[in-house]
Amino acid sequence: MAKQYDVLLRLLILGDSGVGKTCLLCRFTDNEFNSSHISTIGVDFKMRTLQVDGIKVRLQIWDTAGQERYQTITKQYYRRSQGIILVYDITSSSSFQHILKWASDVDEFIEGN
Numbered sequence: 001m002a003k004q005y006d007v008l009l010r011l012l013i014l015g016d017s018g019v020g021k022t023c024l025l026c027r028f029t030d031n032e033f034n035s036s037h038i039s040t041i042g043v044d045f046k047m048r049t050l051q052v053d054g055i056k057v058r059l060q061i062w063d064t065a066g067q068e069r070y071q072t073i074t075k076q077y078y079r080r081s082q083g084i085i086l087v088y089d090i091t092s093s094s095s096f097q098h099i100l101k102w103a104s105d106v107d108e109f110i111e112g113n
């Protein structure tokens with residue numbers, strides 16, 4: 001059986017609740033958009049495999065809940081990822097300002113572990 005991928009990369013999406021993290025991921029993996037907002041509970045993931053310079057790269061992208069009450073769960077995934085995508089809503093300045101907080105949380109968690 002042909003190998004399904006050559007490289008596996010784990011990415012994590014972070015940002016305030018409602019900024020569009022799940023929608024962004026659904027568009028990227030399934031080319032779909034759903035206008036209803038159902039908050040992610042804890043974490044969820046989707047995959048997409050791309051060809052990059054002849055190499056099959058499988059992206060395993062973890063979508064996290066933006067709500068504060070899930071942060072104990074979502075922080076467990078910081079260390080397991082090889083890349084982090086920080087998302088904000090272009091119509092919400094507070095969600096943009098909070099990007100600094102998300103980034104410093106990641107730094108803090110990674111340094112402490």
Ligand SMILES: Nc1nc2c(ncn2[C@@H]2O[C@H](COP(=O)(O)OP(=O)(O)OP(=O)(O)O)[C@@H](O)[C@H]2O)c(=O)[nH]1
Nearest residue numbers: 017018019020021022023035036037039040065066
């Ligand atoms: N107009 C517009 N609305 C969007 C866009 N992306 C997402 N939305 C809407 O924003 C709302 C929230 O989107 P989600 O993707 O569920 O947000 P989220 O960041 O995953 O939220 P949590 O799971 O609570 O952290 C939904 O009602 C979407 O329809 C966009 O590009 N344009």
